[in-house]
Amino acid sequence: MCDLHDQHEHNEALIASGPRLSRRRIMQLLGAAGVTAAAMTAEADPAMAAADDAVDTDPAAYRAPEGLAEDSPAKSSALDWIGSNASRITGLNAEIWEHAELSLREWNSSLAEAGFLERAGFDVQFGTAGFPTAFTATFTYGKGGPVLGFSGEYDALPGLSQSKGVGHHDPREYVHDPFAPSYGPGHGCGHSALGTAAAAAAAAVAQAAKKHKLPVTVKFFGSTAEETLIGKTYAVSKGVYEGLDAFLDWHPSTANATGWGTTTAMTAVTFTFLGVAGHGGTPLGNKSALDAAVMMATMSEFLREENLAPSGRLHWVINNGGDIPNVTPEIAEISYYVREGSPARVQVLLDKVIAVSEAAAKASQTKVQHRITSACWNQLPSKSFAELLHENMRQIGPPRFSDEAHTLAKQLQESLGLPQQGMHAKVADLTPPNPAFLGGGSTDVADISWNVPTVSMGAALAPIGTKMHTWSTASCAAAAPGQAAVVAAAKYLAATAVDLITQPARLKAVKDEFKERTKGVRWKTALPDGYEPPMYEPPAWFLKKTGQKWPPSNITWPPKRVVSQEKFSSLGPELSPQV
Template identity: 30%
Template sequence: MKVKIIEQINHYSQDFYRISKFIGENPELGHEEFKSSEILANELKKHNFEVTLGTAGLPTAFEAVFDSGLPGPTIGYMAEYDALPEIGHACGHNLIGTMAAAAGIGLSKVLHECGGKVIVFGTPAEETKGGKVTMAELGLFDQLDVAMMVHPLNRHEKSGKSLAMDAIQFEFFGKSAHAAASPHDGINALDAVIQVFNSMNALRQHIKPDARVHGIIPEGGKAANIVPDYAVAQFYVRANERSYVNELVERLKKIAEGAALATGCAVESSFYEFSYDNMVTNENLSNAFSNSLLALGIEKGDINEKNSGSGSLDMGNVSQVVPSIHPYIQICTEPYACHTNEFREAAMSEKAQESMILGAKAMALTGLDVLTNPELLLQIKQEFKKNLN
């Protein structure tokens, strides 16, 4: 069956190249990925997947199901396809979305032999208001036995951790006045924002090493001779564990309340993007994926351990409800970082297309291992249960 999966993915590789190139050349921001989701959904329909569009009330999400009709586990693959503002697919989501679809299609070709079900989820807006957050909250992933996705990088890397994150903003409301003629009549909202940043910078000395707090001032006034009556501070708060993010957010709220009291402003807090939970890698599933890479010809020494998590992923929310992995596949040898022009160009290269096919095969073979090895699935589920406790 593994040979058949590899043959089938190779057979349709030109279709997958075409789709990846199309998505890369037509970058769409989160929740605007109509062309990208359509081309992926249509390809899955062509291979007899039952596709539901607009999943979870998200216009550019989809759920594509191939059910063997025979008993067995359910394998889930996560497709991402949103681009970044101005620099397009500089995170390689054109590869991620196509890789997930290719893995699902490859695995579907043998399901009538081994049983079970494969589902490819189209998950929009990972870079901002992650679609997986909404889908996880609505229970869409509860039907899965395992969930997988593969991300491009400049080296092969095992699935590891990511940081939990909250995106919180503080709006300060003051009173405008002429800054020269009658400053005493004004209440300066920008002063409150500056107080928040100063207090936050003092707080940095006393937070855990894994935590990160960073922010901007998207609104700070309109003219220098007008006392700003409205100002906004936005922050990302991150840490290894969700519980510590919650603690830091509460401390930041108190800082904002203190700044409001000090300046005479009113303050309102809100979350301006969805919260991401920390990624919990299932090591048994991760090892199965690494073994699939080895079987496909990757040398053991070329599969690197995951560095400590520094970013945040909505795949973290998936990993809280189903055993999950988020490994990385090498698409270039240069040390290009994600979210750069150089990485965008690398994600459109011939090397990247070949790596995309490699990642799709590895996910499909790993899915087959879960479907055909009850002992592996038991170990995966026991580990998941242990991690939740």
């Protein structure tokens, strides 16, 4: 028996020499997190098997193909349209950035994006899959052309408010609470730019198709609540993306790159503990729900050594822990994101987290219940799609970052203790994914990718070395770095979409690869049976403006109340007085 360090060295040697190992076999060697080798077969885990096929490429021998992306009058028109409307495009990004609205409540942001597309000739319908702030915008020219989808998001993150273009932490919205100071929401993942660039690309393709008489249907999906991975996972299960030939997606990043790697599957779950309130000065017999949540958090940390593989992630936050110390918290909630390389592996880890919650409830004499708030698959890659997109990115070139953009980037890097390298001002080489899948982020685009050929790419909006979900990204999103990124991303997506229209062979190759990868795989939503998505009631003005009624038919309203009915804890028989 060798220790863990020696085992990793042995595994790396196996990867680097001898017969090439599959992703499944490498994950077995790195730790199966409770999944036996038998359960790792393609039959038992088709999501992993399909993603495994995508890495069967020797990185040393791979060379990105050339000649896929072709110049055409339609492509030139699409790119020219973006260039001539750059101020409108960057203006939309800035407008959505200013709103900084949270998931499921993007009232003004969704309207701004929908209005941009309506002015470009799209028909807009709000209420996609029952979500008030989700919409589908459609443009059709001619008959018989391909149906292309674009992905739009516009939700911000809590606590990441930041002044635009400022190189140090300076919250734009500061909550002056003497007991719990906090920051307002901000676009720390750059979704203001994400939705804007996708909408601009869709509009550019529509204008080019009309000008050059190219039959096509362009569909733009304004998606709510990506940050909570709710909007698309549920919409896919309701058939919203059916009938598409290809789907184009992008996300703000610290680099200009694309590829055909996968993502992690994920389940989001919230545990609610119910106890009995009482005065903190006379605590005997009270049942603290917060104690239960803290115990669960502590115990779940012990899963990391023996139950969490390198491909897994487990993170949590106590989102309700009480209000004041002299009232024992009667209700407490702790939320987890459980990530792994496939839905099957997520379920194994999730079962262990649920067992921990039950142990915490028993130890604290509270009751616990849990609800799944979202769940998605790992993304199905498309090598041929990524190769086409990459060549367009290379031909168009990196975002045109100004001196102002690089200066802001270096100021942010200095504030964060990072090397002052500025923005990523090149298009990264296209390389095969690492055969050893070591986990990472999740996306609700993943569920779409199992139903229609999908490509994703990143454009540099944040400085080199920084991360998404930070105030520094919010500083950049609608300032000089983000405004350059949004125009470049729109061009990358539009050029690739035009190639799919003007080159039927390219689209056929993408669809053929998708058909081969999904052979024998039946996608089924990871959401539980009877799932109702969480929603907020929209303001009356928004319902009137979008022509919607409340509530939608797919949810119960008002939601069932969560109220503790627990009793005080017994301390046993009364003690006899001492004499």
